Amino acid sequence: MVFKLWSVLHFLYMLSPFAIFFGIYFLVRKRSEKTKYIVGAVLGTISVFILVIRNVDIFVRQGWGVEVIPLQVCHIGSLIAGIALLTKNRCLIATSFCFNMLPAFLAMLFADALANYDTILKIRPQTYIWGHIFIIVCALYGVFVIQPKFNNRDLLHSLAFIGTMSIIAIICNSAFRACFAWEPNYFYLYNYKGTPLKFLYEAFPSSTYGWFSINWFYTLTLFTVFTAVFIGLFFFTKWVVKKINR
DSSP, X not given: OOOOTTSHHHHHHHHHHHHHXXXXXXXXXXXXXXXXXXXXXXXXXXXXXXXXXXXXXXXHHHOSSTTTSOOSHHHHHHHHHHHHHHHTOHHHHHHIIIIIHHHHHHHHHTOHHHHTSSOSOSHHHHHHHHHHHHHHHHHHHIIIIIOOOOOHHHHHHHHHHHHHHHHHHHHHHHHHHHHHOOOOOGGGOSOSTTSSOHHXXXXXXXXXXXXXXXXXXXXXXXXXXXXXXXXXXXXXXXHHHHHHTO
């Protein structure tokens, strides 16, 4: 079974996380807080389990490499989404909704990697499909069902967390190239591959300092844009939770 971009299957795939979430929402919206937590914990466990299955399969087939270390945006998104619902941590719920959900949907929208498989009936394409679905489902569940009362400190903690992970990704992008000759592009911060941002990356040349390389213009622009989007979505979630609880 081959996945084709912009086919009926592709459109159903993009709609599926929202359909799944709304189905779950209407089942649990009047249930007890304990039941809501249990359902969320199950969803979170599935999200983490999908990532574990994916990485174990890659490790068994290929050994250690770029894909086994979950520093890609959506791979770490599976962990964040899962742990957020297991712990009901406000910072992680905010990060899951404000940072991880949009890249997950974009990966479903521009699913070139999925279209390159000769069949989607294998472990890796299946984990791609379900991993992105559950990132979105978990992010929506955290905001609309758990309904944490966010405060501005949660925003600062979430931004600090993402900033720290981004710095780690930037360092690993160059370090893994220098040490292991791998080709990582964690958080899409080493180059534009996998994104439609070639013009942005090529606007200014990258700078190299020994083993470390960075395109300052590209990196700082992405940081600025995603910080603005993150802040906007964060205050949107605060507004949504207040509206729901009125």
